[in-house]
Structures are given as C-alpha cells and as structure tokens.
Amino acid sequence: MPKHSYTYKVINRVVGKALHKYDMISDGDRIVVGISGGKDSLTLMWILKERLSRIPIDYDLFAVYIDLGFNESFSKSLEDYCNKTGFKLRVEHTNYGVLAHSSQNRENPCFLCSRLRRKRLFEIADELGCNKLAIGHNKDDIIETLFLNMCYAGEISTMVPLQLFFQGKFTIIRPLAFTYKDTIRRFAREKKFPDFVNTCPSAKNSKRQEIKKLLTQLYSSNGKIKGNIFKAMSHVKTEYLLKS
Numbered sequence: 219m220p221k222h223s224y225t226y227k228v229i230n231r232v233v234g235k236a237l238h239k240y241d242m243i244s245d246g247d248r249i250v251v252g253i254s255g256g257k258d259s260l261t262l263m264w265i266l267k268e269r270l271s272r273i274p275i276d277y278d279l280f281a282v283y284i285d286l287g288f289n290e291s292f293s294k295s296l297e298d299y300c301n302k303t304g305f306k307l308r309v310e311h312t313n314y315g316v317l318a319h320s321s322q323n324r325e326n327p328c329f330l331c332s333r334l335r336r337k338r339l340f341e342i343a344d345e346l347g348c349n350k351l352a353i354g355h356n357k358d359d360i361i362e363t364l365f366l367n368m369c370y371a372g373e374i375s376t377m378v379p380l381q382l383f384f385q386g387k388f389t390i391i392r393p394l395a396f397t398y399k400d401t402i403r404r405f406a407r408e409k410k411f412p413d414f415v416n417t418c419p420s421a422k423n424s425k426r427q428e429i430k431k432l433l434t435q436l437y438s439s440n441g442k443i444k445g446n447i448f449k450a451m452s453h454v455k456t457e458y459l460l461k462s
Contacts, residue, residue, distance in 0.1 A: 225404045232396040233265055240380040242391040245275040248348040249391075252339055253283045253307060255296050255414030257406035258354035262394055264409065266352065267305060280346055281307045284335045286315025288417040296414055310338060315418055328424055340388055348388075355392045358399040361447050365429045374459075376451060398444075 237243055251266065253259045263281055270276065281300060285293045293309045300307035318331035343351055355377055364376040379395035382388075394402065421427075437444050 223408055225401060225408055228401055229261070229265060229397055229405055230269075232401075233269075233393050236379055236393050236396045240391070240395075242380055242393060243275070243277055243350070245277070247277040247350050248346065249277055249279055249350045249352050250339060250343045250346065250348045251279055251281045251352045252354065253281050253296070253300070254354065255283065255292060256354070256416070257402050257411055258356055258359075258394060258399075260411045261402050261405055261409075262352060262354040263300075263305060264303075266393065278348075279305065280342075280348060281305050282339060282342055283307055283309050284314065284338055285309055285311045286331065286335070286418065287311070287313040287317075288315050288419075290417050292414045292417075295412075299412055308342070310342065312338065314338075319419055327420055328426070331418075340383070343388055350389045350391055352391050352393060354394055356394040356397050356399050356402060357448060358444075360392075360395060360451070361444065362426055362429045362433065364447070364451060365433065366425060369429070370425055 243249070249266070251259070251263050253263060263279070266279055283293060283296060285291055293311070297307045297309055312334070314331050314334040315327075318327040318334070339351055343349075360376050364374070367373050367375045377392065379392045381390045383390065433444075
C-alpha cells in the first residue's frame with residue numbers, strides 16, 4: 219500500500235477540517251485519548267499521533283483503556299498491540315460493565331456504564347494534568363445520537379465535536395466528527411488493525427443498534443439522506459419548531 223493512500227487522504231482532510239473548524243487542539247495541549255479497542259479509537263490515535271510529525275504545533279497524547287470487568291477481557295492483547303505500534307496504553311481495570319448490567323440496574327445499562335467510564339477518564343485526565351479528552355465518535359455516531367435522543371429522550375440534540383466541562387477545566391473533542399464510519403473501516407483494513415471483540419452483553423441488542431438498523435434501511439432508499447441529516451443539524455429553523 220502506498221504511504222499516502224486515498225483513504226488516508228480522505229480521513230486526513232476531514233479530520234483537519236474538524237480540528238480547524240472547532241479549534242480543537244492548541245500548542246502544548248495534553249490529551250487523554252479514550253481507547254476502546256474498536257476501529258474508531260485506534261484510527262483516532264493513529265491520526266493524532268501521525269499529525270505530530272508534520273504540523274507546527276506540539277501536544278502530548280495519553281492513551282487510556284477502561285476495562286469494564288467482563289469475562290474474556292482483551293486488555294492485555296490491546297496493550298501489547300499498542301506497545302508494538304509505538305504508543306503506551308494505560309489500562310484501568312474496573313467493574314463498571316458488570317455493575318451496569320447487575321440486577322440493580324436493568325433499566326439502562328449503557329447509560330450507567332458510559333457515565334462511569336467518562337467520570338473515570340476525567341479523573342485520569344486530572345491526574346495526568348491533561349486539559350482535553352479525545353473520543354473516537356464519528357459522523358454516523360452523531361447522526362445516531364440525534365435519533366436516539368428524539369426517540370428515547372424526547373429532545374432534539376446530539377453529541378457535539380467540542381464540548382466544555384466543569385467550567386472549561388476539561389474539553390471533550392471528537393476529531394472524527396466529520397468522518398464516515400465506512401471510511402474508518404477502510405482505513406482500519408489498510409492499516410491491518412486487529413479485531414478486538416466487544417464482550418458486553420448489550421453490544422448487539424442496545425437501543426443504538428435498533429437506531430442503526432432503522433437508519434440503514436432509510437439510507438438504502440436514497441444515497442443523499444445521510445449527508446442531508448448531518449447537514450440539517452447545523453441548519454435548524456427554530457421558527458418552525460414547537461414551543462416547549
């Protein structure tokens with residue numbers, strides 16, 4: 219494969235667009251990168267690390283994986299892979315996933331697990347003196363979250379590319395916010411990223427999976443629908459919405 223493949227150029231361009239539009243990274247930033255073992259987070263870490271060799275600013279990256287405590291954990295394999303590819307991974311062993319799926323929390327395990335995981339990432343960022351937390355959410359994730367919030371929370375909202383927390387002490391950034399999932403998958407194949415199987419019992423039957431299936435059917439009818447939905451989130455005509 220050539221050093222700069224077409225897929226690399228696409229990702230580099232759209233990541234650069236997101237970073238520039240939202241002013242995500244500044245010189246001297248210390249950034250925790252949330253690693254899940256999935257293609258999105260591995261792509262995010264690869265791109266952010268690669269950019270350091272050719273941009274005029276400098277920043278520090280700290281890769282962190284939150285092990286949720288399920289059986290057949292892949293944390294050791296993930297750690298070994300990260301070491302081989304040139305970045306050190308910090309593994310935090312927790313029981314968040316098990317707790318979220320316990321009998322005391324049958325209603326919404328994904329919500330509790332996500333909240334606990336993010337809380338711990340903020341704590342680690344504080345411990346490391348980091349001011350930013352980079353998450354691998356992509357363009358498809360943002361669209362899915364819009365539909366999740368409409369269907370299950372009764373509100374029109376989604377995750378945003380840049381978000382301040384705790385009066386600006388920490389900033390969550392999503393550099394892949396303009397990158398489609400299919401592009402990330404192609405890039406992961408080119409880079410031969412290994413497959414780390416998610417052992418969460420809700421991985422295949424969550425509300426997000428229901429939304430994914432619904433949107434897949436919708437997209438199949440018209441190739442412009444996905445792009446139009448994403449565009450619509452920044453072209454909101456509030457005068458044509460209902461009053462609360």
